[in-house]
């Protein structure tokens with residue numbers, strides 16, 4: 001129980017609170033006119049430029065935030081993570097996703113064991129297996145090349161790999177390696193998702209990868225049984241051995257399911273589900289689709305950020321700066337949401353992935369010592385690629401609620417288009433918006449400006465923009481596998497920084513358990529009512545009414561078993 005004091009009780013926290021009034025006196029328009037200030041808020045590392053000058057901060061704010069980080073022992077916490085200490089206290093585990101992308105010759109010890117050796121043993125196995133599948137040396141039961149892969153998994157065993165796959169899909173190098181192959185993801189227990197995944201696929205040419213850290217997740221296991229049946233029905237039960245492999249930390253359950261443990265790719269309990277995309281969870285399906293060499297570049301990009309995060313001083317450290325700014329926005333300025341706005345269709349699945357990493361990590365109600373928090377943690381993350389989002393929810397961001405925005409853009413497009421006679425290239429057109437939106441949010445538009453433009457008086461209030469809406473911009477050189485790895489690691493570590501400062505455990509997720517156990521109760525009831533005609537019992541009036549109606553109206557749809 002409570003052993004250390006909350007960061008909230010420190011003088012530094014109170015000092016930052018008091019500082020809010022001060023900073024709010026200056027509009028972002030004025031803050032932006034201070035070139036020296038803006039210059040100091042541009043930070044570059046390994047080709048990535050961060051511009052946070054449109055945050056509602058001055059140099060004083062930053063110093064106060066660095067002091068807060070010190071009071072929260074941020075550096076020590078980062079070191080403890082990198083040293084393999086058991087910082088995931090509620091399950092007494094280390095948090096070592098950084099080891100998943102560490103160079104082969106590096107040493108990261110956990111309990112006196114160099115885990116990098118284990119990591120590379122699995123990476124080598126993935127490389128070998130994916131090359132055999134891709135070449136046809138490992139073929140399906142009827143001798144055909146397994147050119148299509150369905151990866152079954154949910155949550156952390158799905159969102160990260162989906163994000164990276166979506167991002168690589170149009171990368172010119174990755175395209176070459178993916179020719180003639182397909183990768184699909186089956187996550188939802190909704191049978192519609194099964195139907196969509198198998199549509200147009202032939203079991204003879206399909207490899208199913210069951211991805212589950214625990215190998216107990218209800219959705220994943222039911223989907224795995226469903227696709228096992230799909231393969232068996234078409235090719236006979238013996239075909240399963242050639243058509244199904246697994247990724248898990250629980251190799252015993254993999255075997256029990258009927259998958260040869262030799263065809264299973266391990267990872268370890270020191271990898272959190274939502275931090276597992278660099279383990280076999282992501283590396284296996286992505287290597288099957290794009291070849292191991294492309295995926296290795298992705299790992300290298302993440303590793304570069306790991307080193308930077310570990311060693312750069314706070315004022316030059318991208319994840320630390322981003323994390324501290326988030327804490328500032330949430331805890332002091334009182335902005336509970338964050339919009340993730342990549343100006344690239346390739347990053348279409350970035351916001352959904354970060355949603356899990358961030359909201360499952362930092363949406364907590366107690367401190368790491370179990371003390372109820374007197375302040376809120378975590379952000380409400382959402383986002384869409386620009387420019388699509390502009391035509392959807394930006395209205396609210398410009399004139400409604402204040403939502404700090406992350407603008408993410410790339411200098412080079414994966415798929416440039418230059419049309420004759422157009423003013424600019426298609427990528428320039430996209431990026432015009434990337435550069436314009438942050439200023440629109442920061443500066444807004446005043447009634448005086450509108451008057452000068454002869455806007456009719458009654459429309460002036462409607463066309464006025466208050467401005468003073470914070471954002472930050474990340475400009476990447478391009479969006480190849482390496483850059484995608486960098487981006488992933490920046491956000492992973494940013495989220496850890498926030499959790500470290502808030503003094504919470506960013507690595508557990510007890511909040512998802514209650515719903516799961518209530519679903520078990522409902523599942524039992526549905527079984528008892530359908531199979532034995534038992535009445536609905538033990539639920540409140542509302543749930544009972546809904547359940548009865550569902551059972552009655554679907555009675556004819558469920559086939560009777562003998």
Ligand SMILES: O=P(O)(O)OC[C@H]1O[C@H](O)[C@H](O)[C@@H](O)[C@@H]1O
Pocket residue numbers: 154155156157211212213214215216217220273274360509512
């Ligand atoms: O990989 P699995 O063990 O199947 O877990 C899949 C997911 O389910 C859980 O409910 C957790 O909330 C997620 O963090 C996890 O990634």
